[in-house]
Amino acid sequence: MAAKIIAFINFKGGVGKTSNTVNLGAALALDRHKRVLIVDLDPQCNATFWLLQHEKFDAFTAEARQKTDIEKTTFQVFQDALRGTKLFKIQDAIIRGLPVDDFGLELIPNLHLLPAAVDLFDTEFAVNGTALSRFLPSLRNALEPVQDDYDYIFLDCPPNLYYVAQAGALAAHHIIVPYNPDYLSLSGLKILCRQLHKLDEKLRLQRQKLHRNQVCGVTINRNEKVGDAYGTAISQLHSQVDLLKADGLVHPQCKVFHPIRKCVRLAESTSHHKPVLLHDPKSIGSEDYRTLADEFITHFDATP
Numbered sequence: 001m002a003a004k005i006i007a008f009i010n011f012k013g014g015v016g017k018t019s020n021t022v023n024l025g026a027a028l029a030l031d032r033h034k035r036v037l038i039v040d041l042d043p044q045c046n047a048t049f050w051l052l053q054h055e056k057f058d059a060f061t062a063e064a065r066q067k068t069d070i071e072k073t074t075f076q077v078f079q080d081a082l083r084g085t086k087l088f089k090i091q092d093a094i095i096r097g098l099p100v101d102d103f104g105l106e107l108i109p110n111l112h113l114l115p116a117a118v119d120l121f122d123t124e125f126a127v128n129g130t131a132l133s134r135f136l137p138s139l140r141n142a143l144e145p146v147q148d149d150y151d152y153i154f155l156d157c158p159p160n161l162y163y164v165a166q167a168g169a170l171a172a173h174h175i176i177v178p179y180n181p182d183y184l185s186l187s188g189l190k191i192l193c194r195q196l197h198k199l200d201e202k203l204r205l206q207r208q209k210l211h212r213n214q215v216c217g218v219t220i221n222r223n224e225k226v227g228d229a230y231g232t233a234i235s236q237l238h239s240q241v242d243l244l245k246a247d248g249l250v251h252p253q254c255k256v257f258h259p260i261r262k263c264v265r266l267a268e269s270t271s272h273h274k275p276v277l278l279h280d281p282k283s284i285g286s287e288d289y290r291t292l293a294d295e296f297i298t299h300f301d302a303t304p
Contacts (some may be wrong), residue, residue: 003153004173004300005143008157009169018050030108032294037150039153041139041156050270051113053273071087073117166199175196176216176217178219200214257299
């Protein structure tokens, strides 16, 4: 069975896109024995940095890097589309069994990464009208050879809806919106879902053999039980998602997942280059991501 390709998209930064892709991917791979590929599409390279040790990450960012390093990143996928080259080879680019400890031991053998490069910053400015028809399906085409190798492919998209994010939406079967429970995030959710709906309409001709690509779930991140504010915000979120379903702006089975609580150990895990389940298996962050993994499997097994 081919992988379910899921894009984590929000046009706001700091809402938990990378945390969701890395930690949910780790929970699925480590505890549920799923085969997971994380695809880093963000020029900030946060997923790449989170899962790689400093010296390996530097290979994708140092000015003196070798040409072959850049060819093994998502940047090259889009460069090939823009220039008409065929330098990207996905089997060579995927880094398998991450993270790796100081002795070279793969800590989560089923967790793989297709890394990003900071050069993605330049990609958006290089797209023009004549190249767009090649650019948008380039990621989908690049992933096709490995779809049968995974249960899930997670796309960590940049915090916008520009061309790279659009290529992610076209490649994906479903969209997850990471969300912080506050008023400003709530006010932006309907705008985001409306824009994603318009994007789906725009890409419809290129998705003729696929289901509509709608928002299929919302993850709640950095939840705190302080006063009534967060409880009220989550209640309002559920109401908003019901309205979005009624308006046809999200998938009819769109689900608001169990919240991920604010957790110091989760915040620490980035600097240790490990998912929170490895950094502190007993933390509330690890507990919440295990719960989310179970919900996630159940939801997407039932969602076409």
